[in-house]
Amino acid sequence: MSKKTLIPIGPYHPLQEEPELFKLYCDGEIVKDIKWETGYNHRGIEKLSESKTYEQIFFLVERICGICSNSHPFAFANAVEEIADIELTNRAKYIRTIIAELERIHSHLLWVGLAGHFLGYNTVFMWAWKYREPTLDLFEMISGNRNSYAMFKVGGVRRDIEEAKIPVIQKVLDDIKKKTDLLTGAVMDDPVIHARTKGVGILTKQDVIDYGAVGPTARASGLAIDVRKDDPYAAYPLVNWKVITAEAGDVFAKAQVRLLEMYESISIIEQCLDGLKKEKEGAIEVKVKEIPEGIGNGRAEAPRGEVFHFVQSDGSNSPVRHKIRAPSYVNIATFRKSCVGQTIADATISLAAVDPCYCCTERMAVAYDNSSGKKILNAKELIDLSILKTAEIKKTLSGRNE
Amino acid sequence: MGFKNYCFKKSLWVFHFGGASCNNCDIEILDCLTPRHDLERFGILLVGSIRHADVLLVNGSINMHDKERLIEVYNQAPKPILVIAIGACGCTGGFFTESYTFAGPVDKIIPVDAYVPGCPPKPEAIIAGIVKLLNK
Numbered sequence: 001m002s003k004k005t006l007i008p009i010g011p012y013h014p015l016q017e018e019p020e021l022f023k024l025y026c027d028g029e030i031v032k033d034i035k036w037e038t039g040y041n042h043r044g045i046e047k048l049s050e051s052k053t054y055e056q057i058f059f060l061v062e063r064i065c066g067i068c069s070n071s072h073p074f075a076f077a078n079a080v081e082e083i084a085d086i087e088l089t090n091r092a093k094y095i096r097t098i099i100a101e102l103e104r105i106h107s108h109l110l111w112v113g114l115a116g117h118f119l120g121y122n123t124v125f126m127w128a129w130k131y132r133e134p135t136l137d138l139f140e141m142i143s144g145n146r147n148s149y150a151m152f153k154v155g156g157v158r159r160d161i162e163e164a165k166i167p168v169i170q171k172v173l174d175d176i177k178k179k180t181d182l183l184t185g186a187v188m189d190d191p192v193i194h195a196r197t198k199g200v201g202i203l204t205k206q207d208v209i210d211y212g213a214v215g216p217t218a219r220a221s222g223l224a225i226d227v228r229k230d231d232p233y234a235a236y237p238l239v240n241w242k243v244i245t246a247e248a249g250d251v252f253a254k255a256q257v258r259l260l261e262m263y264e265s266i267s268i269i270e271q272c273l274d275g276l277k278k279e280k281e282g283a284i285e286v287k288v289k290e291i292p293e294g295i296g297n298g299r300a301e302a303p304r305g306e307v308f309h310f311v312q313s314d315g316s317n318s319p320v321r322h323k324i325r326a327p328s329y330v331n332i333a334t335f336r337k338s339c340v341g342q343t344i345a346d347a348t349i350s351l352a353a354v355d356p357c358y359c360c361t362e363r364m365a366v367a368y369d370n371s372s373g374k375k376i377l378n379a380k381e382l383i384d385l386s387i388l389k390t391a392e393i394k395k396t397l398s399g400r401n402e
Numbered sequence: 403m404g405f406k407n408y409c410f411k412k413s414l415w416v417f418h419f420g421g422a423s424c425n426n427c428d429i430e431i432l433d434c435l436t437p438r439h440d441l442e443r444f445g446i447l448l449v450g451s452i453r454h455a456d457v458l459l460v461n462g463s464i465n466m467h468d469k470e471r472l473i474e475v476y477n478q479a480p481k482p483i484l485v486i487a488i489g490a491c492g493c494t495g496g497f498f499t500e501s502y503t504f505a506g507p508v509d510k511i512i513p514v515d516a517y518v519p520g521c522p523p524k525p526e527a528i529i530a531g532i533v534k535l536l537n538k
Binding site for chain 2: 011012013017018019039040041042043044045047048051059060063064065066067069110113125126129130133145146147148357359
């Protein structure tokens, strides 16, 4: 008999950088149900990609998401290189890995800051964002831009990391390590943060498997999945590192996984820099004449989880189909497990805990009838269409058999 | 000093409207408020409601879903309001002008006072844009 109150978060809410709408159905303080509305960020990237050349698509997929703007080109490069069967030079592998791991550091610092902000802990927010700045300076030094690096191309990278830049990178890494110690200490020892995050937004291992969550969200629930280990690419097989996991599955465990992953990232970059020092003479790219006909699957571990790109080529200079799946797409679905039953105040941090990235996720389309303005296809109609097609295929197949 | 300039003499409160963006401009706007650049020392503050704002920052290409909401947000804003289009997508539509969801650059939808180009613009560029606008 109890009435539910609807509390909307968004679409243009100060809590979120990006436009999206959460509807929390509450009974008193307790969240009973959650619904998610999207479409504010849809740009039609998959379709745009079919009209661009392979060289241009790198700039396009980089602009899927600004925070993980390296993981999408990485996955796309892996997919195209699978089609063309290209083996990278060691130097290119190292440079790619360095960029990817630097990005992981800056993305995790960004998350720690925002999580602090959501908890009302603005000191952590300011600290984390202050310590994030040197990483962006490194990107500016290496690639010329703070956020979209444009480092990748088919068969290698666009810019080299010269010998002279290595000590600068090393110095910044040493600095970040110290600051991460400080931040980890502050977060791990603070009684208020413990009280706010422990036992909040719990995802069990079974939930993670059921919803197919990836990345730190899965690793914080004790599921050691990481594309870098499971399906190694670039220089990850050449360096030593371990997958960080935690067992609890709550917000605190997610913070712990992210903070500890930053140390692994720093160690990976240091090993890659050593690798670059050893391989002084080496090309940073292999020449690619053409992309043959074929199908390629590219995977890469973004800071938020697995990015998947599917590319189908017909031998021309642009793909005929390009499908993208970003990690947040599956991670956001776990909100139904982590937020329902929490109080409203805890729901916000549970929402933020998976580090959702909505601009990555907007990969859907709804067709509208121009004259009436009505939705042409909703989910039910799509399923009906699918059933109809299967029935038709069955009919033709059985006809052939007879 | 005109009425408009008088309104914008003291601390500016900013409302951020992220259209169909890639997040880059959004984090650079947030970056302006954090310790390296620290715009808050000039009283520039990000506010939660457009009804409290003096400045409307719009970034990202505007898709069909966003268009009516942007108009609604602009209509709700107390006038006079300064509108700043941030980033290549905000200024012209950038990479996404050919997209099927593109609903025109910001200045085709609402009047824009200043443009800050760049993909994404550096925080310094955003600050310079606001300063130039105020000295106009």
